[in-house]
Amino acid sequence: MQWRPRLICITGATGGIGSALAMEAAKAFDRIVLMGRSLDKLQMLRSQLPSSCAVYLVTADLEKSDDITQAFASISKEVGEIDVLINNAGIGRFLPFEQLKREEIERMVNINVNAVFTSTQAVLPAMMRRKRGHIITVASQAARLPTPKATVYAATKYAVLGFSDALRMEVQKDGILVTTVNPGPVQTPFFANADPDGTYAEKMKPLMLERTALARSIVGIVGKRRREVNKPWWMHVGAKLYQGAPSVVETLFSKQFHSK
Template sequence: MRIGRNHFVKDKKIIVTGASKGIGRGIAIEIAAHGGIPILIARSQELLQELADEIEANNGICRVYSIDRFSREAIEEQINDMLETEKRIHGLINNAGFGVFDSIEELNMDEVEEMFQVNVLAGMQYAKAFLPHFLQFKGKSHIINIVSQAAKLPTPKAAGYAASKHAMLGFTNVLRQETRGSSLTVTSVNLGPVKTNFFEMADKEGKYQQNVEKYMLSPEKVASKVVHSLFSNRREINMPWWMEAGSILYRLFPGLMEKLLQSQFDKK
């Protein structure tokens, strides 16, 4: 689903983390379709190369930078390589992330630590490193952080995941305030469930996915919305709209909403 054509994307180099699958893959394909140059980052060199081959078969251009793991040292080395090789980068889409749904009693703290490393700290490191680069050039630049409605509307069995997304949303809002008045736009994308392989790890039993399947967003629709918004002054993208409405009501009337929506919240 392509929403018109975003002419601001043409010839722009835009980093997409977590580009090998799901939303990230869709965003990369969409950027190339708009004439942009996606810079693909993920851990699977094989899947990234498959994606690059697909983009190039459709007369697109892309760059591939695989990374073994999203550790601080590996990211720093990769960033230095990109800055030296690409010279000018116009945008960053922090999409890499994963979730695991467990009750707090059953939390695996190693998994929680990795969630924070991938979902929060890696995105913060990329944004911090590229911030001076974006601010030194004339013309628009854009940082988009793919967050989650879980950052606004937490539910049972999502303590680790929701906490990581709360953190990333907080970082995004501060980054936006600190760069106000510059040529950099900062956008958070707060999504409900999306039909991707995310649930293979997050919901191993498949119960939650089965319960919410009819409400799931398509990754193609999300990708189209994100790329259409590149280099425009969007503070947030919230999908689906009714979940954002629910999160607003939750902030206003938390006790009432927890009572009314308990059966929905417990679907994990």
């Protein structure tokens, strides 16, 4: 690590991956900012973190760009400039496209995509001025290997993957690192909303990633030049095969793709 980050910010901190990220970041760094919608949940999370880490709480509705902008302005003024932004917040809904409600589509786009754009744009100027920083965005293997009933979710994750790849080239000259994290299914409450009948979650349960291990992997690459973190390895291999021969993979694994 060429520099030790002084301030880490995690969005969607009270979610499954987010809370695990908060715990691992609090062990590794001295100051972290946790951002989420519920102050009560943020306070409960802070009470579980090591006292050796200074933890700052910021509430924001990540569906609203103005809320996000104001939250980051408050952090800059009251806490300091952010060295590492972990765009972690994300939601999903696994249904056939024609059954998705308009508000469900808009919510996925706002939280999974627009919040990433707004948050990143809020911290970039200070990073560019200091010639250092790290933007880490949690995308998904769904961006590499889309499946039925994940049409909009896959599209939102594909969007932030493309955004990160382009941004990486833009800010490389400014000493800023850009990393995407592409996990497969993770053992979190995410599926309570994404898959309310539990069918997909039950089928994938034996293959799900453990969230603490994933969070440890993410925190471990802070400040390091990593293009992507892909978990699990076998799903990453499948995504690579899909990119090379999509028709073949879709034919061979049609049954598995329709397992949601």
